[in-house]
Amino acid sequence: MAEHPHAALVRKGYEAFTRGDMDALRGMMTGDCTHHVPGSHMLSGDFKGLDAVVEMYGRLFSETGGSLRVDLRTVLVDGRGHAVSLHRITADRSGKHLDDNGGIVFRIVGDKISDLDECVEDIDVSNDFWS
Secondary structure: OOOOHHHHHHHHHHHHHHHOOHHHHHHHEEEEEEEEEOOOOOOOEEEEOHHHHHHHHHHHHHHOOOOOEEEEEEEEEOOOOEEEEEEEEEEEEOOEEEEEEEEEEEEEEOOEEEEEEEEEOOHHHHHHHHO
């Protein structure tokens, strides 16, 4: 059985993110996409528009000196424009180490990602790491 197109899109997005291929990511998202990051730290909030989202991704890599790794575990779909990813994230920054589980709820319109709502397993750990 073939993988659902929304799951395949999310997997391709994770692969592009892992490679640092921002041009590929730009091609997978709508121009008005929004990425919602939980927490109360310098990278939390709502990043609206393709440029803001891609800039935030660049900051994730620069703030961690390139140590950020995201290991996609699974993708779930509902066949109605939603997908949910579950992943493990690790990174090092300013003498701190992050090792946490997380996920993203994706809204897909047509064949592009229009909204990403990120969730983390331990919000306190995330806030401490990024603060």
